[in-house]
Amino acid sequence: MTSRHRAHVAMFSIAAHGHVNPSLEVIRELVARGHRVSYAIPASFAEKVAATGAEPVVYNSTLPTDDDPDAWGTEPIDYIEPFLSDAVQALPQLADAFAGDEPDLVLHDITSYPAPVLAHRWGVPAVSLWPNLVPWEGYEEEVAEPMLAGLKASERGKAYYTRFENWLAGHGIxxxxxxxxxxxxxxxxxxxxxxxxxxxxxxxxxYTFVGACQGDRAEQGDWQRPADAEKVLLVSLGSAMTKQPDFYRECLRAFGDLPGWHVVLQIGKFVDPAELGEIPGNVEVRSWVPQLAVLKQADAFITHAGAGGSQEGLATATPMVAVPLATDQFGNAEMLEALGVARQLPLAEATADALRKAVLELVDDPEVARRLDDVRQRMAAEGGTRRAADLIEAELPHVTKG
Structure with a gap:
């Protein structure tokens, strides 16, 4: 039998739901196994982190947050420069915070550049908690290089890479x-x-896939399906890029007063319900909902195909209409469609007629239900939270045999 000492694990992430939420159940499990977990995070997420039993290590970040998604800009370079700038200013804060209390193992989100630098400095293993799709063999040649060629040829791009290389070299990497x-x-x-x-x-x-690490989400509250609802549809574009009033109005036209259907429309915090006009009686409009609780009772899901929403739809075997808006969402939407459990609609083509047609075809197709059940079973076999914690413990030093 193999046993391990009570380790000090340090987790590093940024103030974004899509990067913090996937890690929370894994952190909760590590704490339950007796490990001490310090979680470096900006103050806005400290309370959420503390609820897992981890100790928040608060640092100041310069990154745009979910409260101001427009601050990211529009050019490809706009999406990567802030992470480096934030890392340069955050590293000294984090080094000071852990001085004299260095961890046995570093865990980090893919966006936390200081974490592997600190692991290198401390001489401890680093493990990335990766919340979305990963690069495959050939990814650089097939995807990254063509996508970044223009950026790397630009003066701003050259300056970015020079700064990044110099920063890494300055820390022995x-x-x-x-x-x-x-x-x-x-x-x-x-x-x-x-x-x-x-x-x-x-x-x-x-890279080891462990699938959904969702937990029971009881702290998020519950949702009850109306007694007279024959079918339930959830519409949610996540937490960041939700300022889409035209899209929500199309959803109201598509499903408002559709016989037998109850619609849960999550519009986020950037849209006033008054902007949507008259709300049909079968639609509840919310700024936020306990998504997993709704999906467990839903018959269809219109989603932006973020990593979290995509796998929650798969875990609950809910047919999906994917309307991707940015980054990895396009790849997720393609994968969902390739699995035969979703339809993909570009935002510009997500009209009331197209949305209604896609949803009704999906829920009426028994083959879609069969495929969803198959994927759900495959996901369950990946191990989820417990497997993730097992893999992390396997990376800890100081293994003792007993």
Whole structure:
């Protein structure tokens, strides 16, 4: 039998729901196993982190937050420069915070560049908790290089890479920035393999898929399906890019007063319900809902296809209409459609007629239900939270035999 000492684990992430939420059940499990977990996070997420039993280590961040998604800009370089700038100013804060209390193991979100630098400085293992799809063998040549060629040729892009390389070199790391970000030493992937493109070409010695780590989410509250609802539809575009009043009005036109249907329309905090006009009687409009609780009772899901929502839809075997808005959402939408459990609609084509047609076809197709059940079973076999914690414990030093 193998036993381990009570370890000090340090987790590092940023103030974004899509990066913090996937890690929470894993952290809760590590705490339950007796480990001490310090979680470096900006103040806005400290309370959520503390609820897992971890100790928040609060640092100041310069990154745009979910409260101001427009602050990210519009050019590709606008999406990557802030992470480096934030890392440069956050690293000294984090080094001071852990001085004299260095961890045995570093866990980190893919966006937390200071974490592997600190692990290198401290001489401890680093494990990435990866919340979305991972690069496969050939990814750089097939996707990254064509996508970044223009950026790397620009003056601003050259300056970014020079600054990044110099920052890493100053801390004794000679890895190229692209590999530093996308090719960790070890990664526990918090999505199901079903969502991963070219899964057969992923390096299994680095990336291990554990599927959904969802927990019971009881602290988020419950939702009750109305007694007279024959079918329930959830519409949610996540927490960040929710300022889409035109899209919500199309949903109202598509499903308002549709016989037998009850619609839960989550509009986020950037849209006033008054902007939507008259709300049909079968629609409840919310700024936020306990998404997993609704999905457990829903018959269909219109989603932006973020990693969290995509796997929650799969875990609850809910047919999906994917309307991707940014980043990995497009790849997730393609994977969901390829699995035969979703339809993908570009935002510009997500009209009332198209949305209604897609939803009704999905829920009436028994083959979609069969495929969803198959994916759900495959996800359950991946192990989820307990498997993630097992993999992390396997990376801890100071193993003793007994």
């Amino acid at each position: 000679d890895t190229h920035p692209d590999r530093f970000v996308a090719r960790p030493r070890r990664a526990v992937v918090l999505i199901p393999e079903a969502l991963q493109p070219h899964a057969d070409r992923v390096d299994e010695s680095v």
